[in-house]
Amino acid sequence: MRHVVAALVAGLMTMSLAACGGDSDADTDSFTVGLLLPSKAIPRWEHSDKPLIEKRLKELCDRCTMEYANAESDARRQQQQVISMITKGVSVLILDAADTKALRSSIREAQRAGVPVVAYDRLAEGPISGYVSFNGAQVGRLQAEALLKAMGEEASRGSVVMMNGDATSPNAAWFRSGAMSVLAGKVEIGRSYATQGWSTDNAYANMSAAIAALGPDRISGVLAVNDAVAAGVIAALKTAGVRDLPPVTGQDADLDAVQRIITGEQYMTVYKPFKAEADAAAAMAVALGRGEKLDDIATTTTDSPTTKGVPSILLTPRAVTRDNIEQTLIKDGVYTIDQICTPKLRQACSQAGLTG
Incomplete structure (x- = not known):
């Protein structure tokens, strides 16, 4: 009987394995x-x-x-x-x-x-x-082109602060090289920093150092590598008492960055x-x-x-600016108008043409 049971079990296992093998x-x-x-x-x-x-x-x-x-x-x-x-x-x-x-x-x-x-x-x-x-080079080019446009005549008078990404990331160098292919020879780079960990806090510290070194009046624009870095840059400028903020770029289309674009604190972001x-x-x-x-x-x-x-x-x-949020982020379903236009932003949204 033991031999019969063993044979049956072995047969069932073989059938099971064969079935699995035949079912791709x-x-x-x-x-x-x-x-x-x-x-x-x-x-x-x-x-x-x-x-x-x-x-x-x-x-x-x-x-x-x-x-x-x-x-x-x-x-x-x-x-x-x-x-x-x-x-x-x-x-x-x-x-x-x-x-x-x-x-x-x-x-x-x-x-x-x-x-x-x-x-x-x-x-x-x-x-x-x-x-x-x-394409990281294209990301940097979009940021630099937007920054030059926003700076206008100020591009030839002041300095640009480069707030780059974490030095351990190959993307950071890729973004910077794309940006510099546009900015080189057109603006003075006043200061350039790597932002460890792509951190808002580290960006704040670096931007504070740039403001102390250059003076707020000499900063005509900030090429911030992404939206987390842009948040630190803008906070540092506000802390330094800068009311008329220079154009600041970004990347990643974070919701809080889109809201900063609506209010005019951040000029643009790159939507990927x-x-x-x-x-x-x-x-x-x-x-x-x-x-x-x-x-x-x-x-x-x-x-x-x-x-x-x-x-x-x-x-x-x-590239996303105040003028094309609806044609990019809202059209693609990344955010709804209600998500972007909180009660305190309704007036700014209305001025930007964003109405539910």
């Missing part, structure tokens, strides 16, 4: 994607990118699951998160590296474990399998359609999880300092 959906559509984002200092990561990626993953692969972690600007923590996700058995990682160089060894660990990595928004070093971002970026990353992750190549998804290739010819998608950013 069971093999390819039941995996976990790990999503690792770099910080909570920039609102878009938690408010836009995470939910958009999760939603698109489910649309592309309804039996797939997502594991999520945020590094909170700590590269060592993110290294541990990568290893933890590999240990949990994720099939593919979407990684926005808190420090692109520091994460190189962790990406190698993922490769050794057979876990492909899609670099998201920042070009991580190491053996990545795909890359999705926006997050849904398109999230959709592209999810498509790459699902393809890699299914063991497919990225030839039909990637539109170009990118060389990192360690890897040549990475299949890539580089999307197009858009």
Whole structure:
């Protein structure tokens, strides 16, 4: 009897395994994607990118699951998160590296474990399998062009303060190089700073130093790399008693930045359609999880300092000023007029042509 039972169990296991092997959906559509984002200092990561990626993953692969972690600007923590996700058995990682160089060894660990990595928004070093971002040089050019327009005749008289991104991010250099391709020879760069952690507090400290060194009257414009940095810049200018604020740029279309644009405190931001970026990353992750190549998804290739010819998608950013909020952010469903136009901003919104 024991032999008969054993034979029956063995037969059932064989049938079960054979059924799984014959069902390609069971093999390819039941995996976990790990999503690792770099910080909570920039609102878009938690408010836009995470939910958009999760939603698109489910649309592309309804039996797939997502594991999520945020590094909170700590590269060592993110290294541990990568290893933890590999240990949990994720099939593919979407990684926005808190420090692109520091994460190189962790990406190698993922490769050794057979876990492909899609670099998201920042070009991580190491053996990545795909890359999705926006054209960083174009981001910088849009900021610089808008700044020159806003400064007008003041461009030739005063100084511009460059409030760049974190020096550990390759995007920071990419943005700056795009901006300088427009500004070089047209304005005097009075001061230039790297903003550690892309932090509002660090931007405030750097801008306060620039005001002390140059004097508020000599600052004709501020090229702030993103909206979190712009918030620190504007706060420092106000603290210094500057009432007629110089034009200040931004990036990421954060809600509070859009509201500052409505009130005239911030001149512009760069809108990077997050849904398109999230959709592209999810498509790459699902393809890699299914063991497919990225030839039909990637539109170009990118060389990192360690890897040549990475299949890539580089999307197009858009400049947003007070004049085109409705045609960009509201049209794309990023925000509603009610979200932007709180009771205290209704008059400013009305003047900007934003009415519900």
